[in-house]
Amino acid sequence: MSSADWKNYEPVLIPQIRDLHKIDVYEKNGGYSALKTVLTAKDKFPDQKSVIEEVKAANIRGRGGAGFNAGLKWSFMPPADGGPRYLACNGDESEPGTFKDRKIFEYNPHVFIEGALIAAYAMQITTIYVYIRGEYRAYIQMMEKAIQDAYDKGYIGKDIFGSGYSVDFHVHSGAGAYICGEETSMLESLEGKRGYPRVKPPFPAQKGLWGRPTTINNIETLAHVPSVINRGAEWFKGVGAENHPGPILYGISGHVNRPGVYELPSGVPVLDLVHEVAGGMRNGKKLKAVIPGGSSTPVVRADQLDGITMDSDSLREVGTMMGTAGMVIMDEDTDMVDMLWRITHFYHHESCGQCTPCREGTGWLEKVMLKIKNGEGEVKDLDLLLDITTQMEGRTICALADAAAWPVRHTITRFRDEFEARCKKSVHAVA
Amino acid sequence: MAYEFTKEDLQEIEKIKAKYPEVKAATLPALWVAQNRFGHVDENVQKLVANTLDLPESHVHGVATFYTQYYKEEKGKYVLDVCTCLSCQLCGGYDILEHLEKNLGIKKGETTEDGMFTLNEVECLGACGYAPMMQITNDQYVNNLTTEKVDKVVEDLKNGKVPEYEQIEMPLRNVK
Amino acid sequence: MPEVFIDGERYIYEGEQRLLQFIQDLGKEVPFFCYHPSMSAPANCRQCMVKVGQPIKDRETGEYEVDENGDRVIRWFPKLQTACNMMISDGMVVHTQETDELVSRAQKDNLEFILINHPLDCPICDQAGECPLQIQTYKYGPEGSRFEVKKVHKPKRVQLGPRVILDAERCINCTRCVRFTDEISKTHQLTITSRGDKNYPITAPNTEFDDPYSLNTVDLCPVGALTSADFRFKARVWEMNQTPSIDITNAKGCNIDLWTRDNLVLRVTPRFNEDVNDHWMPDEGREAYRIFNENRISRPKQKLDNEQVQSSWNNAFATISEQLEEAEKSDVLFVASPHASVEENYLFSKFASLTGYRTPLFTPHIEEGKGDGFLITDDLAPNTNGCRLLGLEEKSASEIAKAVKKATVVILLGDHLVDRGILTSEDLKEKFVAAFATNNSETTKIADLVVPITTAAEHAASYVNIDGRIQRTFPAKETKYTNRRLDFEMSEGRLDRYGTSFDNWVTDNNKVDCLPMWEIMRRVAEQAGLEEFQYGSGREVMEEIASISEPFNGVSYEAMDEQSGIQLDSIKPTTVQS
Numbered sequence A: 001m002s003s004a005d006w007k008n009y010e011p012v013l014i015p016q017i018r019d020l021h022k023i024d025v026y027e028k029n030g031g032y033s034a035l036k037t038v039l040t041a042k043d044k045f046p047d048q049k050s051v052i053e054e055v056k057a058a059n060i061r062g063r064g065g066a067g068f069n070a071g072l073k074w075s076f077m078p079p080a081d082g083g084p085r086y087l088a089c090n091g092d093e094s095e096p097g098t099f100k101d102r103k104i105f106e107y108n109p110h111v112f113i114e115g116a117l118i119a120a121y122a123m124q125i126t127t128i129y130v131y132i133r134g135e136y137r138a139y140i141q142m143m144e145k146a147i148q149d150a151y152d153k154g155y156i157g158k159d160i161f162g163s164g165y166s167v168d169f170h171v172h173s174g175a176g177a178y179i180c181g182e183e184t185s186m187l188e189s190l191e192g193k194r195g196y197p198r199v200k201p202p203f204p205a206q207k208g209l210w211g212r213p214t215t216i217n218n219i220e221t222l223a224h225v226p227s228v229i230n231r232g233a234e235w236f237k238g239v240g241a242e243n244h245p246g247p248i249l250y251g252i253s254g255h256v257n258r259p260g261v262y263e264l265p266s267g268v269p270v271l272d273l274v275h276e277v278a279g280g281m282r283n284g285k286k287l288k289a290v291i292p293g294g295s296s297t298p299v300v301r302a303d304q305l306d307g308i309t310m311d312s313d314s315l316r317e318v319g320t321m322m323g324t325a326g327m328v329i330m331d332e333d334t335d336m337v338d339m340l341w342r343i344t345h346f347y348h349h350e351s352c353g354q355c356t357p358c359r360e361g362t363g364w365l366e367k368v369m370l371k372i373k374n375g376e377g378e379v380k381d382l383d384l385l386l387d388i389t390t391q392m393e394g395r396t397i398c399a400l401a402d403a404a405a406w407p408v409r410h411t412i413t414r415f416r417d418e419f420e421a422r423c424k425k426s427v428h429a430v431a
Numbered sequence B: 001m002a003y004e005f006t007k008e009d010l011q012e013i014e015k016i017k018a019k020y021p022e023v024k025a026a027t028l029p030a031l032w033v034a035q036n037r038f039g040h041v042d043e044n045v046q047k048l049v050a051n052t053l054d055l056p057e058s059h060v061h062g063v064a065t066f067y068t069q070y071y072k073e074e075k076g077k078y079v080l081d082v083c084t085c086l087s088c089q090l091c092g093g094y095d096i097l098e099h100l101e102k103n104l105g106i107k108k109g110e111t112t113e114d115g116m117f118t119l120n121e122v123e124c125l126g127a128c129g130y131a132p133m134m135q136i137t138n139d140q141y142v143n144n145l146t147t148e149k150v151d152k153v154v155e156d157l158k159n160g161k162v163p164e165y166e167q168i169e170m171p172l173r174n175v176k
Numbered sequence C: 001m002p003e004v005f006i007d008g009e010r011y012i013y014e015g016e017q018r019l020l021q022f023i024q025d026l027g028k029e030v031p032f033f034c035y036h037p038s039m040s041a042p043a044n045c046r047q048c049m050v051k052v053g054q055p056i057k058d059r060e061t062g063e064y065e066v067d068e069n070g071d072r073v074i075r076w077f078p079k080l081q082t083a084c085n086m087m088i089s090d091g092m093v094v095h096t097q098e099t100d101e102l103v104s105r106a107q108k109d110n111l112e113f114i115l116i117n118h119p120l121d122c123p124i125c126d127q128a129g130e131c132p133l134q135i136q137t138y139k140y141g142p143e144g145s146r147f148e149v150k151k152v153h154k155p156k157r158v159q160l161g162p163r164v165i166l167d168a169e170r171c172i173n174c175t176r177c178v179r180f181t182d183e184i185s186k187t188h189q190l191t192i193t194s195r196g197d198k199n200y201p202i203t204a205p206n207t208e209f210d211d212p213y214s215l216n217t218v219d220l221c222p223v224g225a226l227t228s229a230d231f232r233f234k235a236r237v238w239e240m241n242q243t244p245s246i247d248i249t250n251a252k253g254c255n256i257d258l259w260t261r262d263n264l265v266l267r268v269t270p271r272f273n274e275d276v277n278d279h280w281m282p283d284e285g286r287e288a289y290r291i292f293n294e295n296r297i298s299r300p301k302q303k304l305d306n307e308q309v310q311s312s313w314n315n316a317f318a319t320i321s322e323q324l325e326e327a328e329k330s331d332v333l334f335v336a337s338p339h340a341s342v343e344e345n346y347l348f349s350k351f352a353s354l355t356g357y358r359t360p361l362f363t364p365h366i367e368e369g370k371g372d373g374f375l376i377t378d379d380l381a382p383n384t385n386g387c388r389l390l391g392l393e394e395k396s397a398s399e400i401a402k403a404v405k406k407a408t409v410v411i412l413l414g415d416h417l418v419d420r421g422i423l424t425s426e427d428l429k430e431k432f433v434a435a436f437a438t439n440n441s442e443t444t445k446i447a448d449l450v451v452p453i454t455t456a457a458e459h460a461a462s463y464v465n466i467d468g469r470i471q472r473t474f475p476a477k478e479t480k481y482t483n484r485r486l487d488f489e490m491s492e493g494r495l496d497r498y499g500t501s502f503d504n505w506v507t508d509n510n511k512v513d514c515l516p517m518w519e520i521m522r523r524v525a526e527q528a529g530l531e532e533f534q535y536g537s538g539r540e541v542m543e544e545i546a547s548i549s550e551p552f553n554g555v556s557y558e559a560m561d562e563q564s565g566i567q568l569d570s571i572k573p574t575t576v577q578s
Helices: A003-008 A023-028 A033-040 A048-058 A070-075 A101-107 A109-122 A137-152 A183-190 A219-223 A225-231 A233-237 A270-277 A312-317 A336-350 A356-373 A379-392 A400-414 A416-422 B007-017 B023-038 B043-053 B057-066 B093-104 B147-158 C019-025 C101-116 C132-140 C176-184 C216-220 C283-287 C313-326 C342-354 C384-389 C397-406 C442-446 C494-498 C517-527 C538-548 C557-563
Strands: A086-091 A127-132 A168-173 A214-218 A247-254 A260-265 A287-291 A326-331 B078-083 B117-122 B134-136 B140-142 C003-006 C009-012 C049-055 C074-076 C092-095 C164-166 C190-193 C200-203 C226-228 C241-246 C255-261 C264-270 C301-304 C307-310 C332-335 C409-413 C432-437 C449-452 C462-464 C469-472
Touching: A003 A260, A023 A109, A023 A137, A033 A109, A033 A225, A048 A070, A048 A109, A048 A225, A048 A233, A070 A109, A070 A214, A086 A109, A086 A183, A086 A219, A101 A109, A101 A137, A101 A219, A101 A247, A109 A127, A109 A137, A109 A168, A109 A214, A109 A219, A109 A225, A127 A137, A127 A183, A137 A168, A168 B023, A183 A214, A214 A219, A219 A225, A225 A233, A247 A270, A260 A270, A270 A287, A270 A326, A336 A356, A336 A400, A336 A416, A356 A379, A356 A400, A356 A416, A356 C101, A379 A400, A379 A416, A379 C101, A400 A416, B007 B023, B007 B043, B023 B043, B023 B057, B043 B057, B057 C190, B057 C200, B078 B093, B093 B117, B093 B147, B134 B147, C019 C092, C049 C101, C101 C132, C164 C200, C176 C190, C176 C216, C216 C226, C216 C264, C264 C283, C301 C313, C313 C409, C313 C432, C313 C449, C313 C517, C332 C342, C332 C397, C342 C384, C342 C409, C342 C462, C342 C517, C342 C538, C384 C462, C432 C442, C469 C557, C517 C538, C538 C557
Parallel strands: A086 A127, A086 A214, A127 A168, A247 A326, B078 B117, C003 C092, C332 C409, C409 C432, C432 C449
Antiparallel strands: A247 A260, A287 A326, B078 B134, B134 B140, C003 C009, C049 C074, C049 C092, C164 C226, C190 C200, C241 C255, C255 C264, C301 C307, C301 C449, C462 C469
8 A cells, every 4th residue: 555545545543433432343343353363373473572573574663753663662671570561551642733642542442452452462561551641531531441341351351362461451641741741751650750751771661660661652553553463564564655654643733624633554745635635725725834743843834845745754855754743734824933932832831840951941932932923022032042942952851852942943944034024123133 | 628538539549559559650640539529639638639648748749730730729610721732823722712811801820700710721632633622621622612612612611511522523534 | 990081081990880970089070960979860950961972892803993093983972961870881982071062062051041040149149159050150151141031930038947948049950959858868848849940849838848857958959049047148158167077966976067257156067978977967966056156154163152253264273173182082073974075085084093083974865766767866965985985984864863962072074964954953062063064054053163165166076976986076166275377277268368357257256265175184183283184185185095095096186087087896886877
């Protein structure tokens, strides 16, 4: 299934099947057969390692934004020593523009549960936690119900499918903190603390939850696992773009006619997503810019988008990233100064305050942006903003400072005229 | 004011504790139990949670103040959290916020005199495709807001009618 | 031996080492705020940025890859690293701000960030002069500020507890104070509240920061966010002298510094000693600075017609001699003290022994249950073990009372037995009581003769702590008879050096009219015709003790200074050192 052929793609994560969230409907549609295969079909999967190898071969690149090969990540877990090991599933999606994992919680929770169980088995994990942002109260309740149903059917709990493998599965609700989507911050939050990201090393695979080996995966990433088991790594690798294969949940929002979450192969042309999938620009306006994968990924001007597809290689050509594939579409009337100020406001609000450059830098960015937005800025403030981003980037424990810095740098660079026009005329820079 | 957990709350907290190897991990869920019971987790409730879990009060205070969804003071009966972040901003989130400010006669961050509504401007709630939107008291999402829709929601709330969960149909792909 | 290259110099190292600590131990510098050697390293201030690389090894041969010049090929970390949490590994190559432009740039950038919301109120801040932020800003910081928007405002003058005051605007969120209550004192009384640039440390609502070690957070605070309720606004640090000493308020013997100005001790801070108190001390020990300043006995006092009046030193010595001569030897009782130093107790006992009196008695000063297994002990005296090792007779409180009742002449060395409830004023009636003491008390009030002696802040003297470690003090403040410029043991501050008697901050008012015990005992002995008390200093007394008393063999001031005290073999440590 090539990217170009996206119109013929049949969704696997969120197929249009009525009541798929109910466990018996999921079962009727082949649900939990992948779990059964890995646990009982010794000819196909003689041991846990063979499961990891299959997933590694599929090259499921982490759908939480970092894009790391999930199977490879699983292989970093140290050998089991009889003590507890954890899988922490990251359902904290809070990056502006990102609203995809909730579709899995709502429409197909069991595909995620099944994927998580396969991952847990492959890594000999004893307990799974799914961390869901506190605002998703409805989805938390849905997930709790789905997990209970799976417990009742014997897919979770003791001696699953008579394989001797046992695992527990719990939901943990967040309480309003974007930073908890950062994997080590999420571990702190799971442990009941303030969500301060941890210094690495040690990495979670060595010392994660309660000092024990832990793997953290995004919800969508895990939801892809059953189809990799059922259809094979080769099938998955054959979907979409070569270096970023598989189906993707594209979350499209902003000035389009049909915003929403669409499951399509990776590598679909950005302009197809805007004009065809999402039904084109609202009110017949012209496209001005696209943020491809959540607010931290650099914005791209419409004139840069010809031939650009939604995969990491192609996006790199225009200096941006895949991120979470949460695409924010902006029309010609969009005020880029206002838009950027709102992003700086977000990161200022969400900085945990642990590291100096982020705690101080995010606030400084917002305050200077506010000045510019209010028409009180000077051109030298634009250069100051660029300086601040340089001073923040790569200097902190986690990537929030980077995420705050990139949109500032790239929006100013790519829409400099618009920013200068907003600055006070009287103090225009001398050449 | 002295706060006490009911027997059911305490049973729930025991169940929560059993999910984790260490009691500290129960801090966030126990604060949720408390907020669901008392409507907020002010300093007295924080103390109750600390004592119930046998954790330092400072720890519970530090956690409660880190997370924005915990109300550190009493709020209105309905808390209207209007998202104005990025996609919502682009789709008119600020118009909704301003409309509500005018309609309720309060500024963001304030509570109406009758104690019915607290109005907040919040960060991304993960409903970007259904912008602009708001959340009611940490629970129901109300999507695709227009000023008319907001007015109706407010009227309904005044009459004690909380909007139901809005199922958003999966978008049908127009081509196949 | 594994090696590491720092700024082009090769160093060898052993074991597991944190890079920042290693650099510091070399006497080199990398600026930092949040790191503390005795606590976890959260790496949150981001100040100690360095450039770090590792040589590339050939997997098969295990040899280092070399370039065309024969130099090792280095794989650099893609980002600058914080030195505090970086463990050194063999072959590591490090560039600090001394040799790398990007590193010094990063450190400057970070200081700019720290300063944007800092109030920059050094002229009215107590921390000025000993402020890591101030010092490092001068050395590594930017010269101006580009911050032209509004600073974040936070609570100021918050009384966190009885002894500590918070100015949250000065806080740079290093979390040292929070980590102290979590990891060291374990009271968990502090937390960081809120989020982002609104963060600051605070107690839980309606609770007090009454941790018995709370003032250590003031020392730890790298800015003026936490200040001492007692000391704040009393003095600028550069006006003070800093003199090493020993905490005499309990048996742990925490190593401390006495901070003096114009011969008043204004504050006490802990001094690092890995084997005793690490970097810490209890708050109680700090409040004891008052005993050096307040309620001091100055000039001898003698009872005339049942009322104490000022007397002269000659009179005092003559009176003691007369009383001793008149009494039967068996009626004379010398009571030594665990509150007095080894030297003082020794002189006391030497005099008793040479003149044929009974060996001095002493009674320990214990408050059961007070100790916490850390730095607070049940024993309220600094030198109980010293008294034991000198062979003084250890008695219970009731035994002491009994012995006193029998005697007609009682000579007390600095133990306030009436105040301690061991004796009543009734017990001391109809006897001659001489008290050698530093401060007025109920006990000295009853005495027929009060002889003022120097405090631990005025003399060099040794104390044997609860674990059998002998440690000594230095004279920190002058008496009427000593002079900072003539006594090489005394520290000399800026005011001493440049102040004159015309400066209103230098006075003679705070010099107490008192003498050290070695001088007093020399005079008393001379009256009794003894020549064996010819000492010129406490140091000479200790030399004599070391030469004749086995437990003290090998002890000298030099050795104590070199080794930060000496563990005596004859006493087993009671507590496990952490």
